[in-house]
Amino acid sequence: MSAVLTPASAFSAVTTVSPSSPVNKIHQSDVDTTHRALRFLTAGSVDDGKSTLIGRLLFDSRAILADQLDTLAKRAAGQPIDLSLLTDGLEAEREQGITIDVAYRYFATKQRKFIIADAPGHEQYTRNMVTAAAGSDAAVVLVDVTKLDLDADEVPLLPQTRRHSLLAHLLRVPSIVFAINKIDAAANPGEAFRKVGAALEKFAGAAGIAVTAVVPVSALRGDNVTQPLAADWYDGPSLLQVLESLPTVQETVEAPLALPIQYVAKDGDGTGNNPRVLWGRIAQGQVQVGDEVQILPGGQTALVAELRRAGEPVAASVAGESAGLLLDRQIDVSRGDWIVAPGAAAPRRDFQATLAWLDTEPAVIGRKYWVRHGNRWVQARIAAIDHRLDIQTLAETEAHELSVNEIGHVTVELQAELPLQPYADNRVGGALIVVDPTSNRTSGALLVR
Template identity: 80%
Template sequence: MSAVLNHLIHDQDVDTNHRALRFLTAGSVDDGKSTLIGRLLFDSRAILADQLDTLEKRAAGQPIDLSLLTDGLEAEREQGITIDVAYRYFATKHRKFIIADAPGHEQYTRNMVTAAAGSDAAVVLVDITKLDTTQSPVVLLPQTRRHSLLAHLLRVPSIVFAVNKLDAVADPGPAFEAVSLALKAFARQAGIEVAAIVPVSALRGDNVTQPLDATWYQGPSLLQVLESLPSVQEKVECNLLQPVQYVAREGEGTGNQPRTLWGRIAHGQVKAGDAVQILPSGQQAIVAQVRRAGSVVERSVAGESAGLVLDRQLDVSRGDWIVTPGTATPKQEFEATLAWLDTEPAVVGRKYWVRHGNRWTQARITAIRHRLDIHSLQESDAEQLAVNEIGHVQIQTQQALPVEAYADNRVGGALIVVDPTTNRTSGALLVSKEA
């Protein structure tokens, strides 16, 4: 039996009522993200026996390369970098975790955005060996600032800075304090609320799962911080918003067989007898049944996948939205923050495909209000947005969409932008409050 299964079966102290924490590791290339995750997996006994044997054979008597636990692609192993997002699972006596290891290279920033969109927390690694800690203030790496800003813009609730490679610094105490001051100053300027700043050595294991034994740091270990962070819970006591992902019909042939409208509830709740409205058609009906996992249930709430059976047949298909009547106003023009991820710049007037929930429609940028300088955090005029740049834009869509402010809901307020020629994911749109 694998070590992870043995741990989960015999450790009965895991709090099953405490939701799993989904977090990503981010930061610049070679900051030690994959090694940190490998250390968490190794110290929590979440490594399969055959994986451990393989790593020990590769090491040939040398220390195990823990980064290989997440860098699974052949290209990643050859180049020693992370390219794709790798997901891993582990559990302690107090919490369950789902980790996303995001790449640090600028050209793979789109993968980091993908990982951040569904995360409860972000651990941004800072390689202290790359910084001049004698300089005042310490100058942070551009990718550290970019990933922190993206995590903040993507509404990741908890952002933790892990200052890594303390084992490679002659006098770690003052060096950590200097970097902490720089991180706090940057966070204040960017409006980021920092959950914690912790010193670690992912390679040696210092302050990762066990508290650091040092006179200059008396705070918690990284694992203790992660165990204390809250999980995201979308709003339940509010109006219903549910994107339709799939329409299922019972029985064979045609006729009046009931259809079930499946989708994951973005916010609110629904029960039999509730009045609902279908967008964009605007038709209304009453919910006859609520289904979940093949069974009829009394109600379903935000975060759950539910199937709704209506009291009458309506023309509903994938991409439609189910809402509480009169609570959503579809719009064709709105303001949004745009994180641009494509090598071809974003320009005013060009047509793109956008996806909102499960609906695809054409759209174009009608204006670029400003571009954000990640170094100075100042806004400047711009005619286009280059790869990895962030700006504020006005969008016009071909079809009206029930968009919401991203700050209020991550499903109703997010759209992805796709290049119609190359089919590349070109950007992420986060709808603004003023929309």
């Protein structure tokens, strides 16, 4: 299983609370997210212009080094610079002219900092798009007007546009922005924007997707990317203005404590007294010295005798921070266990979930897989496939298996109990990854219903 174990660092603090701050005075509204870096991904179909859009943002914000520009200019040989090459770094990507892996880039404006994930548009690499979406504050879904039938009464959207939008919605990406790209190539750009926008709004309404904004852009020319578009048919903000106004994801502070244990360390003091420190990143809620906590799946309770952050003692810690807890008594605790507020979660062996299947081998009823929840691996099997979601009609259809890139509702049975929570309430406690035990491939993503 070592091939798929990629634990994140347990020692990175995201926010700070002074040791003297009373934890019962910390509320969700007290956490300022307006100055945090916005993590967003670009999604959509192949050749919709995702890499070019990111290149345009980097170019217009002067986030490109002089030697990079010189290299691109030489490669262009007198032609316009191909801005997509700023993100397509793999040799195979440049040869095929497509994005394969997720490329991360950084830039900043006077208002805020940004972390961009350029996700592949090809169906074969949908799993990479899911990886990028799972940690994003926003998704910019590009729609290429040159690929659509603008003469139709209702413009049909591309399957990958619908799939990526649904996946971003299912993964609870808070802000979804549709960017109608290559608007300069339309014979009647105003009419094209109106009709494509109407199709997007209709699809989003049927799928239950809350659309943050729909903006027209030309990534190649730079129209309405960083500067507002001068057109009589559009008087809205530029894409950059929309991104600068979006909130960042904030873990829920006002909720029962949930902390997946990532690492158990012995804290020797040279006297034979070796208390154990339970380290992990708080998924939701808050904890302070003296609180009663429960260890799952065992169910034992204890008091928090000491609390640490970055090696220093503190009085309290909140969701989003990495913390180390010392308990007032010895309990059998190991990596993969959870520290929760007493009675806040009940371990269970079966659950219903939305399954996004990413493997070329279909998901079948009765097949056993490994699943990872927090930092624990357990065996599981798909007990039933309740239905499959048709991305074209959004209808729930009968299915006995799920093929690559399909989405369905399933019932899962576990070999051991896990303290699961609905994904809508907790993105850490309600998410599991599915791994093929034979190939060690990441095969799917489970979102607890």
